[in-house]
Amino acid sequence: MPRATLLDPQGEAVERALHALGFGEVGRVRMGKHLVLDVKAGSREEALARAREMCDRLLANPVIEDYDLAVEGGTA
Amino acid sequence: MQRVAVIVFPGSNCDAETIAAARQAGSDAYRVWHRDTDLQRPDVVILPGGFSYGDYLRAGAIARFSPVMAAVTEHARAGGAVLGICNGFQILCEAGLLPGGLMRNARLRFLSRLVRVRVEATDTPFTCGYEPGAVLEVPIAHGEGRYVVDARTAAELEAGGRVVWRYAGENPNGSTNAIAGVSSRGRNVVGIMPHPERRNAPVLGGEDGARVFLSMEARYATQHAVDLRAVGDRHLRV
Numbered sequence: 380m381p382r383a384t385l386l387d388p389q390g391e392a393v394e395r396a397l398h399a400l401g402f403g404e405v406g407r408v409r410m411g412k413h414l415v416l417d418v419k420a421g422s423r424e425e426a427l428a429r430a431r432e433m434c435d436r437l438l439a440n441p442v443i444e445d446y447d448l449a450v451e452g453g454t455a
Numbered sequence: 456m457q458r459v460a461v462i463v464f465p466g467s468n469c470d471a472e473t474i475a476a477a478r479q480a481g482s483d484a485y486r487v488w489h490r491d492t493d494l495q496r497p498d499v500v501i502l503p504g505g506f507s508y509g510d511y512l513r514a515g516a517i518a519r520f521s522p523v524m525a526a527v528t529e530h531a532r533a534g535g536a537v538l539g540i541c542n543g544f545q546i547l548c549e550a551g552l553l554p555g556g557l558m559r560n561a562r563l564r565f566l567s568r569l570v571r572v573r574v575e576a577t578d579t580p581f582t583c584g585y586e587p588g589a590v591l592e593v594p595i596a597h598g599e600g601r602y603v604v605d606a607r608t609a610a611e612l613e614a615g616g617r618v619v620w621r622y623a624g625e626n627p628n629g630s631t632n633a634i635a636g637v638s639s640r641g642r643n644v645v646g647i648m649p650h651p652e653r654r655n656a657p658v659l660g661g662e663d664g665a666r667v668f669l670s671m672e673a674r675y676a677t678q679h680a681v682d683l684r685a686v687g688d689r690h691l692r693v
Contacts, residue, residue: 381558387604388563388631413513427624437520440513443556443603 380411380445382419414438457671459484460497462527462543466519469504469540469652476652477501480668490561490652499536499580499671500527502543504596504650514557514599515545524550526570536671537644537678541597544636544646553637553646554612555604557597561629565598571623572635572649576616579642584670590623591663600648602630602637613638 381387387409394408418435420426430448439446459482463470470486477484487494489507507518518524524546531537531552539547547553560566569592575584585591604612609631612618620636628648636647651664668688 384605385558386561386601388559388561388629392563432528438512438515440516441590442548442554443513443558 457498464507472652493650504541515549519550539646572620584666
């Protein structure tokens with residue numbers, strides 16, 4: 380996601396479009412990216428730690444973006 | 456004569472003009488493919504404009520991990536001159552060689568047109584041939600050209616004289632403090648969003664960008680007390 384303090388023109392454009400369609404209850408819209416990764420890991424914690432490393436090195440740019448991580452599923 | 460390495464990434468598309476502009480200024484300019492790890496002993500490295508890796512993920516985010524970037528970083532850390540133009544600027548920010556980052560233009564549209572910029576710093580290898588405060592007409596061509604830094608870094612850049620070019624009059628992309636180009640603390644790494652290589656000869660509509668390339672040679676001329684060059688009716692300030 381673009382950092383909260385930075386202008387997000389895409390989010391604003393979506394916000395205006397929603398208002399124009401009558402969804403007046405919508406407040407601020409922020410628009411980012413959603414990446415889904417299949418990861419082999421021994422545990423959820425390990426998967427999270429590796430994903431965090433991926434975010435810090437490549438997937439997110441901390442100068443302009445914030446990110447959140449979630450582990451879903453998990454198969455043996 | 457300066458040896459100028461122009462790095463070519465998959466998706467770079469301003470390398471030919473950049474090499475032509477550097478040669479026009481008297482430099483020995485050559486291409487280096489992004490998979491190469493040897494820059495062939497350059498004096499100057501230029502990262503040209505384009506859309507490296509299709510701007511996937513973020514502009515410059517993937518290019519910064521190209522094999523050649525280790526050598527570029529080493530060259531920069533050793534005080535070597537590095538210029539990033541447009542996508543090259545984005546790559547230098549992603550690589551951490553320049554502060555800040557570049558985001559979608561404030562009004563979202565891709566902008567391809569002339570803008571005016573004021574030369575704010577003439578103590579870099581790429582602007583030493585300009586008069587301080589000179590206003591130039593140069594083209595921009597970018598969708599993600601809004602330079603952003605946090606307030607503290609912006610204050611540092613301003614106080615340190617590291618804003619190299621600033622949009623004059625209209626700020627086309629909504630960048631912080633109307634910044635169009637910045638330098639590293641050591642002044643040797645410079646990133647600019649406008650394209651000086653597209654504006655270096657009368658046949659291109661103007662030559663306000665020529666001195667970016669002539670500056671590299673002028674600096675060399677100063678160091679080695681050899682030839683000076685003239686652009687239009689003016690001689691370079693050296």
